Amino acid sequence: MKVLLVNPPRYNGVSVIREERCEVTERYSVLEPYSLLQIASLLRNDNHNVSFIDLNGLDMGYDTLKDKIERTKPDAVLFRFTPTTFDHDMKTASIAKELNSDIHTGGLCWTLHTLGSQVMNEAPDLDAYITDEYEVASPALINSWENGDNISPGAITKHGYGGNVEAIKDYDSLPLPAYDLLPNLDPYFVTAPAGQPFSILYTSKGCPFKCSFCTVAGTPLKMKSSQKIIEELRYLKEHYSLRTASFFDETFTFNRKRTEEVCRLLKEENLDIKWYCNTRAHLVDKELLEMMRSAGCRGVSFGIESGSQRILDSVGKNIKIDEAKNAIKWAKEAKIKTFCSFILGLPGENWESVSETMRFVKETLPTSAQFNVAVPYPGTKLYEDTYGKDVPNTDFRKLYQDSAVTGTAELTPDDLNNAREAAYRALYTSGRWWGSNLKHVITEPSDLDLAFRYALKIVNNFVFHKMKDAH
Ligand code: SF4
Incomplete structure (x- = not known):
C-alpha cells in the first residue's frame, strides 16, 4: 500500500x-x-x-x-x-x-x-x-x-x-526509525533552541508503576538493549551530527545494569552526545548519577508530583519525600540539571499540601519546576475516582494541565489555577533560585546559551502567555 x-x-x-x-x-x-x-x-x-x-x-x-x-x-x-x-x-x-x-x-x-x-x-x-x-x-x-x-x-x-494486541516482546527487534524521511533535524528542540541538532529517542516504553493520575501506568515495559541504543545514537551522529538527545522513556534508569552499560558504551564510543532523560527519584543514586554525568548526561526530569507525603501516598506514587530530596541533591552535586514536575490538585490536596510542595521547591531548588493542575485523564484511576466508570461522554478537548476541570474536596478549580500561577510566580521571583542557577552556569559555561534562552522563555511565558499551552 x-x-x-x-x-x-x-x-x-x-x-x-x-x-x-x-x-x-x-x-x-x-x-x-x-x-x-x-x-x-x-x-x-x-x-x-x-x-x-x-x-x-x-x-x-x-x-x-x-x-x-x-x-x-x-x-x-x-x-x-x-x-x-x-x-x-x-x-x-x-x-x-x-x-x-x-x-x-x-x-x-x-x-x-x-x-x-x-x-x-x-x-x-x-x-x-x-x-x-x-x-x-x-x-x-x-x-x-x-x-x-x-x-x-x-x-x-x-x-x-478488532481485539487486543499483545505488546511487542523483543523491543530490540524494532527496526531503526525511518529517520531518512526527515530532511534534517533543524526544526527540533526541547524547551529552548540550544544544543542542536537534537532528537528524542525511546530506549524503552511502558511503565509498571501505578500512579493513579497517569495514562501509561501499568503498561508493559519494553526495553532496548544498551547495544541497540548505541547503534541508534551512532546512526544519528553519523547522519545528522546529533549533539543532544532526550531519552523520552518514562523511566530511563529502571534497569540499573542497563544504564551502567549505556554509560560505559557511550564513553567507549566517544560519541560526544549530551543527553537528558526522565526517571523516578528512587531509581537513581549518587554513584549512578555521577556515572551518567561522565557519560554525557546533562539533565534529568523527575516527576516529583507533590511535596506532601500524604498526597504522594494517596496517588500510589510509591516514593518518599526524602528520596525525592536526595535525588535532586545528588544530581545537582553531579552537575546534572534537574527538571521537576509537580501536580496541584491530586486527591486530598488542600492549601497546606500546596504549601508543602512550595516548601519542597524552595528547599531543593531544582533547575526548573513545572507546575501542572491535576487532570482526570480517561483510563486512569483518577478519572474513575472523579467520574465513576461509565461516563457517557467526556469533554476531552478541555483536558490540559494548564487549566483545572475538577477541584478537590477543599479546593475549587479556580483555587488550583491560582495556586499554579502563584507557584510559578514564587519560583520565578526567588532570588535563591536564580542564584542557584547562576552558580550552575558559572561552573558549566557550555550551558550559558541554553540558560539565556531559558530565561527569555520564562519572561515571555509568564508575562505574556500566563503559562498557557506550556510549562
Ligand atoms: S507517573 Fe511516571 S512512574 Fe508513575 S505510572 Fe506514570 S510514567 Fe510510571
Whole structure:
C-alpha cells in the first residue's frame, strides 16, 4: 500500500507534541514525531511504500498536506492527534477524504484509547482509531486494509474493535526509525533552541508503576538493549551530527545494569552526545548519577508530583519525600540539571499540601519546576475516582494541565489555577533560585546559551502567555 504518515500542523501557531503519554500543545518545544518514524520503518519492513510529512515540525499548514496528498496519491493516511487539538487534527482525515473518498484514514492517540467509540462518533472522516500499542497495531491496520478486512487488531473501525494486541516482546527487534524521511533535524528542540541538532529517542516504553493520575501506568515495559541504543545514537551522529538527545522513556534508569552499560558504551564510543532523560527519584543514586554525568548526561526530569507525603501516598506514587530530596541533591552535586514536575490538585490536596510542595521547591531548588493542575485523564484511576466508570461522554478537548476541570474536596478549580500561577510566580521571583542557577552556569559555561534562552522563555511565558499551552 502507499501510506502517507502525517504529523498535523501546529495549533493556532502553537507547537503540538503528539507522542503517547505526552499529547499536548507545548509552545516551547518542537519534537520530531518519533512514533510515526517508527511506524514508517515497520511498514517498510512489510513492503509498503511510505511517505511522511511533519507539518508541525516544518510549521506548515493544511495546504501543504493537500499538495502532498495530490502528489503522493496515498491509499492510506495515518496521523496522530491529541485531545485538546482534536478537531484541528481531524482535518487531516477530512482533507484526505475530500481529495479522494477511497483513501483509508487512521488516527493514533494514546490519551483517549479508552474512549474509542466516542472518538469514532466524533470523527466522521476517520476510518480507524488505533487504540493499542502502535508498534503492533499500526502495521496490522495497514495490512488489514490491504487485505480488504473491515476490522483490525488493536484498532476500532466503523465495523467494531478488532481485539487486543499483545505488546511487542523483543523491543530490540524494532527496526531503526525511518529517520531518512526527515530532511534534517533543524526544526527540533526541547524547551529552548540550544544544543542542536537534537532528537528524542525511546530506549524503552511502558511503565509498571501505578500512579493513579497517569495514562501509561501499568503498561508493559519494553526495553532496548544498551547495544541497540548505541547503534541508534551512532546512526544519528553519523547522519545528522546529533549533539543532544532526550531519552523520552518514562523511566530511563529502571534497569540499573542497563544504564551502567549505556554509560560505559557511550564513553567507549566517544560519541560526544549530551543527553537528558526522565526517571523516578528512587531509581537513581549518587554513584549512578555521577556515572551518567561522565557519560554525557546533562539533565534529568523527575516527576516529583507533590511535596506532601500524604498526597504522594494517596496517588500510589510509591516514593518518599526524602528520596525525592536526595535525588535532586545528588544530581545537582553531579552537575546534572534537574527538571521537576509537580501536580496541584491530586486527591486530598488542600492549601497546606500546596504549601508543602512550595516548601519542597524552595528547599531543593531544582533547575526548573513545572507546575501542572491535576487532570482526570480517561483510563486512569483518577478519572474513575472523579467520574465513576461509565461516563457517557467526556469533554476531552478541555483536558490540559494548564487549566483545572475538577477541584478537590477543599479546593475549587479556580483555587488550583491560582495556586499554579502563584507557584510559578514564587519560583520565578526567588532570588535563591536564580542564584542557584547562576552558580550552575558559572561552573558549566557550555550551558550559558541554553540558560539565556531559558530565561527569555520564562519572561515571555509568564508575562505574556500566563503559562498557557506550556510549562
Ligand atoms: S512512574 Fe508513575 S507517573 Fe511516571 S510514567 Fe510510571 S505510572 Fe506514570
